[in-house]
């Protein structure tokens with residue numbers, strides 16, 4: 001039968017997409033990707049600055065998700081901490097898949113490859129970027145997938161998983177309809193999208209190891225990253 005987006009779903013999508021577009025890393029930060037020196041140390045420092053800016057952007061985007069600010073405050077923190085890495089993988093993946101802005105793709109890849117991350121994590125990391133790139137996600141799909149990731153009920157320390165599920169469900173339903181409408185030739189497209197969320201979970205594990213190996217080599221993070229990643 002015909003798949004239709006309701007008026008409320010239209011309104012919800014506009015809220016999420018507008019928030020996704022509004023909250024971006026400032027140009028003066030990302031433009032440094034093209035300017036700074038190419039040394040392992042410089043790359044790490046620049047990526048740390050970008051990640052810190054990305055977390056701030058992520059918090060602002062999350063505050064625009066309908067119902068999020070009505071959640072228990074400790075649960076809000078638990079959701080942000082539990083999803084930050086996955087949301088940043090998704091966001092940085094868009095840079096590689098959108099081939100935008102011109103030139104940043106190559107330098108971002110170069111700096112990530114040469115930032116002190118060991119080879120065993122580089123492979124799964126860029127496999128993920130490749131698999132997301134192949135999906136050619138629309139902006140609406142990117143924004144909704146990020147919201148769905150943030151509203152994952154079974155993050156550590158979330159007390160009221162039920163309420164989080166009630167917020168996540170309409171996002172998932174809307175994303176499913178969008179996939180059918182925007183990829184009519186690919187009935188399994190929505191399933192492929194959800195498959196990326198499973199892949200993201202495994203990247204959390206790799207990321208924890210990346211943090212440990214950076215810290216072993218005495219790399220410093222910013223206070224915001226220390227707080228969201230429970231390090232130092």
Ligand SMILES: CC(C)c1onc(-c2c(Cl)cccc2Cl)c1COc1ccc(-c2ccc3[nH]c(C(=O)O)cc3c2)cc1
Pocket residue numbers: 025030033044047048050051054084085088089091092095100101104108112115125221225
């Ligand atoms: C603390 C640093 C070293 C760090 O630790 N883990 C990761 C880390 C890593 Cl490598 C990989 C994945 C996730 C994390 Cl969380 C990082 C660097 O994290 C980011 C790297 C790039 C971006 C990002 C996001 C959007 C962007 N737009 C543009 C643009 O040019 O418009 C550039 C850009 C960069 C965000 C986080």
